[in-house]
Amino acid sequence: MSYRPMHAYMVTKPFQNSDLLGPRLDFAEENAVLPGIRCDASIGGCGKVWADGSRRLYVPLPENHFLLRESPWPLPPQDWQDKWQQVRQSLNLPDMQIEPGTAIGYTRLEVRQKWEIDIEWPYLSTVIISQKVVDALQNAGITGWRKEPVVITGGRYAAVAPPLFELVVEGRGGKARTEPETRLLSVCPVCGRKKFDRGKLNANSLDLDQWDKSDFFRFDAPEHGIYYCTEKVKSLFEANNFKYVVFPEIGYVHKFNVSPPIRYASSTSPTGWLEWRGEASGQRLPYPDAEDLPGDLPSSDSVSSNDQ
Numbered sequence: 664m665s666y667r668p669m670h671a672y673m674v675t676k677p678f679q680n681s682d683l684l685g686p687r688l689d690f691a692e693e694n695a696v697l698p699g700i701r702c703d704a705s706i707g708g709c710g711k712v713w714a715d716g717s718r719r720l721y722v723p724l725p726e727n728h729f730l731l732r733e734s735p736w737p738l739p740p741q742d743w744q745d746k747w748q749q750v751r752q753s754l755n756l757p758d759m760q761i762e763p764g765t766a767i768g769y770t771r772l773e774v775r776q777k778w779e780i781d782i783e784w785p786y787l788s789t790v791i792i793s794q795k796v797v798d799a800l801q802n803a804g805i806t807g808w809r810k811e812p813v814v815i816t817g818g819r820y821a822a823v824a825p826p827l828f829e830l831v832v833e834g835r836g837g838k839a840r841t842e843p844e845t846r847l848l849s850v851c852p853v854c855g856r857k858k859f860d861r862g863k864l865n866a867n868s869l870d871l872d873q874w875d876k877s878d879f880f881r882f883d884a885p886e887h888g889i890y891y892c893t894e895k896v897k898s899l900f901e902a903n904n905f906k907y908v909v910f911p912e913i914g915y916v917h918k919f920n921v922s923p924p925i926r927y928a929s930s931t932s933p934t935g936w937l938e939w940r941g942e943a944s945g946q947r948l949p950y951p952d953a954e955d956l957p958g959d960l961p962s963s964d965s966v967s968s969n970d971q
């Protein structure tokens with residue numbers, strides 16, 4: 664049998680220089696985001712504030728759920744645990760491992776322009792799709808994904824928006840092969856925060872032995888924030904002429920054009936997105952650096968009470 668190279672692709676938004684294709688959707692304020700953990704060295708911790716903004720727990724959340732909206736941010740480890748247990752019990756969730764900074768509830772959106780396309784990216788790796796895309800993926804038997812509902816909270820065109828869904832990637836690519844090899848440097852004994860020395864992805868990053876053979880997949884942390892797919896997905900999107908998505912090959916350095924960060928309620932993240940990324944330097948930056956992106960972005964992980 665002859666060797667056939669395996670092509671796999673990042674699923675991402677096109678780079679654009681103008682506002683002509685500006686976001687039709689915008690994040691509405693999150694209803695509930697678990698606080699970060701402030702892990703003081705005085706209690707044997709890593710001395711960091713940690714919040715992973717790339718996680719979301721897809722569960723229905725009552726509009727009047729205020730347990731997290733008014734919580735201080737960040738919290739010491741024990742207070743954080745107590746808060747999570749309180750939230751978990753109030754929502755009848757099973758006891759599970761969850762990361763600080765995880766958003767709870769479905770993605771909330773404002774529809775700012777007339778929806779005439781099939782895919783939109785309110786944020787990198789938050790992929791909003793139309794019913795047409797859902798149908799195409801289901802009819803083609805594409806694996807490694809599920810759809811989740813989104814909550815439309817307002818916006819000028821909310822009333823005329825068609826049904827929209829979030830595409831959530833569940834397929835596993837295993838640990839990405841990188842150059843040099845990504846190494847786990849430490850795990851904090853108090854908060855559990857992992858520190859990695861990250862290598863760069865390349866065309867050979869997908870290890871066929873670890874990959875679960877899903878058409879959509881993600882690599883393990885710290886590369887978990889970006890979606891990837893097979894040739895089958897790329898061809899399907901191209902055949903259907905679904906616009907506003909690009910498929911650079913793994914390892915290709917894609918120029919991201921990133922939307923502004925989630926506007927958390929001031930009570931949850933008062934100092935902006937650096938804290939949201941778990942790096943409490945106190946410095947506020949309006950946009951992330953392009954080189955610095957994959958891995959820590961808002962997207963999705965986790966359990967869902969609403970699997971299809």
Ligand SMILES: [Zn+2]
Binds near residue numbers: 702851
């Ligand atoms: Zn720690």
